[in-house]
Amino acid sequence: MVGIISLVTGRPGPSGFGSASTAEQVTQGIDASNLTAIITGGASGIGLETARVLALRKVHVIIGARNMESAKEAKQVILHENESARVDILKLDLCSINSVRTFVDNFIALSLPLNILINNAGVMFCPFQKTEDGIEMQFATNHLGHFLLTNLLLDKMKQTAKETGIEGRIINLSSIAHVYTYEEGIRFDNINEEDGYSDKKAYGQSKLANILHAKELSRRLQGSPIFMQEFEGNKARAG
Ligand SMILES: NC(=O)c1ccc[n+]([C@@H]2O[C@H](COP(=O)([O-])OP(=O)(O)OC[C@H]3O[C@@H](n4cnc5c(N)ncnc54)[C@H](OP(=O)(O)O)[C@@H]3O)[C@@H](O)[C@H]2O)c1
Ligand SMILES: *[C@@H]1O[C@H](CO)[C@@H](O)[C@H](O)[C@@H]1NC(C)=O
Ligand SMILES: *[C@@H]1O[C@H](CO)[C@@H](O)[C@H](O)[C@H]1NC(C)=O
Ligand SMILES: *[C@@H]1O[C@H](CO)[C@@H](O)[C@H](O)[C@H]1NC(C)=O
Numbered sequence: 681m682v683g684i685i686s687l688v689t690g691r692p693g694p695s696g697f698g699s700a701s702t703a704e705q706v707t708q709g710i711d712a713s714n715l716t717a718i719i720t721g722g723a724s725g726i727g728l729e730t731a732r733v734l735a736l737r738k739v740h741v742i743i744g745a746r747n748m749e750s751a752k753e754a755k756q757v758i759l760h761e762n763e764s765a766r767v768d769i770l771k772l773d774l775c776s777i778n779s780v781r782t783f784v785d786n787f788i789a790l791s792l793p794l795n796i797l798i799n800n801a802g803v804m805f806c807p808f809q810k811t812e813d814g815i816e817m818q819f820a821t822n823h824l825g826h827f828l829l830t831n832l833l834l835d836k837m838k839q840t841a842k843e844t845g846i847e848g849r850i851i852n853l854s855s856i857a858h859v860y861t862y863e864e865g866i867r868f869d870n871i872n873e874e875d876g877y878s879d880k881k882a883y884g885q886s887k888l889a890n891i892l893h894a895k896e897l898s899r900r901l902q903g904s905p906i907f908m909q910e911f912e913g914n915k916a917r918a919g
Pocket of ligand 4: 735737
C-alpha cells in the first residue's frame with residue numbers, strides 16, 4: 681500500500697512506480713501471453729483500464745460483469761485495439777451468492793488456467809439496502825462476494841501455479857477510505873442493521889474488510905505459489 685503523501689503526489693516508491701504511473705508504463709515490455717486473468721467489474725472504471733492493458737500485454741482476460749451490455753462494449757473497446765486480443769465476458773453479480781457460484785461454475789467449465797484474480801468491482805456510498813441474501817449492499821458486494829469468489833477459485837489457482845510453475849496473484853482493490861469506518865472497525869454484530877448506518881462508514885468498513893482479508897489470506901498462503909496484494913484504487917490515474 682502507498683502512503684497518503686505518495687498517493688497524492690504520485691512520488692514513485694521502491695518499485696520505481698507510483699500513483700502517477702499508468703498501467704501501460706508499469707507493464708511496458710512484458711509479454712504475458714502465458715497468463716489468464718479474471719477481473720471483476722472489468723466493464724467500466726479502473727477495471728476496464730486494467731482489462732484493456734492486460735489484454736494489450738497478451739493476457740487472456742475474463743471480465744466478470746453484472747451488466748452484460750456494458751461488458752460487450754468493453755470487449756469491443758479492447759478488440760478495436762487488437763482484433764486478436766483474448767477477451768471473454770462472463771456474467772457476475774457480486775452481491776448475489778448465487779451469481780458468484782454460477783460464475784465460478786461457468787468459468788471452471790471453460791477449462792482455462794487461472795494465474796491472476798483481480799477483485800476490483802465495488803459500490804460506493806449507496807443508501808442502506810439489503811441484497812437478496814439479506815446482507816448490507818456495500819459489505820456484500822465489496823467484501824463478501826469477493827471473499828466467496830476467491831475461496832471458490834483458490835484450488836484452480838493453486839493447480840495452475842503447480843502445473844505452469846508460474847506464481848499466482850490475487851489482487852484486491854481496497855481504498856484509503858478503509859481508515860474511515862465505524863468506531864468498532866467492523867460491526868460484526870450488526871453488519872446488516874439500518875440503525876446507525878452511514879453510507880461512508882459502511883464503505884470504509886467494506887474496504888477495511890478487504891485489507892484484513894488480504895492479510896489473513898496472505899498469511900495462510902505462505903509457502904504456496906500464490907501471492908496476495910492489496911491496492912488502493914485511484915481513478916484519476918487510471919488512464
Ligand atoms: N475511483 C477511485 O478513486 C477509487 C479510490 C479507492 C478505491 N477504489 C476502488 O477501486 C475499485 C474500482 O473502482 P472504480 O472507481 O473503477 O469504480 P466504478 O467506476 O464505479 O466501477 C466499479 C465497477 O464495479 C462493478 N460492479 C459494481 N457492483 C457490482 C456487482 N454487484 N457485481 C459485479 N460488478 C459490480 C461496476 O459495474 P457497473 O458498470 O454495472 O456498475 C463497475 O464495472 C473499487 O473496488 C473501489 O472501491 C476506487
Ligand atoms: C481478497 O478477496 C477476498 C475478500 O475480500 C478474500 O478472499 C481475500 O482474502 C482477499 N483479500 C482482501 C483484500 O479482501
Ligand atoms: C510461455 O510458455 C512456454 C511453454 O512453457 C514457454 O516456452 C515460453 O517461453 C513462455 N512465454 C513467455 C513469454 O514467457
Ligand atoms: C494481438 O493479440 C494477440 C493475442 O494476444 C497477440 O498474439 C498479438 O501479438 C497482438 N498483436 C499486436 C500487434 O500486439
